[in-house]
Amino acid sequence: MDRRGFLRTAAALPLMQSLLPGLAAAEDVYPSRNITMIVPFPAGGQADLAARPVAAALERILGKPVIVDNRAGGGGGSVGNAQAARATPDGYTLLMTLSSLAVLPEADRLFERTVAYEVSQFAPIARVLADPTLLAVPASAPWRTLKDFIDDARRRPGEIPYGSSGPYGTLHVAMEMFASSAGIRLLHVPFRGAGPALTSLLGGTVQAMAGAPGTLKPQVEDGRLRVLANWGAERIPSFPGVPTFIELGYRDVEMYIWAGLFGQRELPAPVMTRLRGAMAQAAASPEVVKTFSAVGSAVAYQDAPEFAKFMDRDSARLIAAVKRIGRVE
Template structure:
């Protein structure tokens, strides 16, 4: 018998002999990740200030995940750089499932925006893993109720007659309030002055206070002010009318070929063990059947649009490609 054949047979015998030991060793190497997760509280990073869309979504998500996982999920608001600081923090966190991210669709934009600005990206998209999408709301165009614009046509006509005179607020450059407005101004042939803030809540506060003329925001941050008679919504960026604002037409109805959804999703650092991801996915799926969780989104007037990780991955990849093209069109913004 040749030496090579003897060696192969020896290897086969060794595999038979050692495979149970290897299986035991492999099982022993994952006790915390697979068997005991979670064994302590989880931190959910929200990369925007309290009171905005991400924070509004994160509250019921944290409560539901905590209930399903049997551990508290603590929200930490880590704002700045249009959400980039908090997103980068999670992208570089230990991949053990104990530091998670509740992000908006601006996550698709920030690395490309950094490249357009000629600087190293704060994080790369492949540093984060999608776990679940919860919402996908169109943004809406909101102005003060005492403003002179009763319709979208009046707003556009004024903007065309007064270039750069109108200003609008956002949650930061290239964020989920900036990008849709830039898409709109390009489509409508108008120019406005952009005023970035650290999040949606401060921008809406500035609108209410008279500092701004308009915002493009998720419905959940403005609908209560609409009901209170303080704000008026002129249009939405969705493919259909929003159930919380059924009287508000879509931009496509109004002749502007623009759509944009401000979605929210749960992310974990790349490298998180598969058993941990499976536990997080199951908790997110099971939350959909929790009446308290569903009622929280009814109260927010934000419809659930749940996607599990595989479908969310496909959605996110397509969204990231589309948003990269928009950022390239916007170009360098200081």
């Protein structure tokens, strides 16, 4: 560079420096494009039920499209979870998933498989639902009570088929937790999500299923399904006549099918702050509250710090249950 060119560049430096903060701010504005919310299950299950009204609310709050992307596969949500874990940590790929998030890596280790992802790759943003799991059977089935079901299962070990969202997914672990405690053996029929499992239950391919209140309530109200027991610590308002496993004497049978939003561990702090604020607004929005209430689920919002603590406690209990159950198909 000659002396004249150097002087021109030096003279322009103050102007360039004055523009840099504005340029940086423009680049840092989040979001500046569409956001993808991965749901690692087909439509019709608890994660999808949580994702769609929340995505619509976030779209309004953040001012950019939030696209729900159902990426089922692998069993229990492992494929979608892994894809979200590997995504660029910029806030444009989020994950709405279930309590099976912590169980699936342990199941991989149990079967000596390559672990698809680790929970440590994720950063909890907010919990939105936390429903007790319910045991549902066809309304035409002969079982009127949980005792009826257990007595029949003892007479016919391994013959009563039940559906799940995939091996070691939330619904599978719930049923095996119950079967282990009751001393019965059932026939596991895995599907790619709770939606297909529910369709199979309604069609008579399987005879039982653990499910969330929101996915089961419409079918119960239509007289197509009957609910025998509740995996929660207490009865729930949307199913007040359904006893808990605990009150029926199975004190170690307790499970919740929670749904929460996650980003990647390296998510920038300003993006995390923006998402936490947006989720607080979304969870309180009348549209989300109304949508959840219509299917018998209450908003169970927790901000990131509380959600992380809750998840640690719940995951420890579920992992212990998986180790106790051992290798089952």
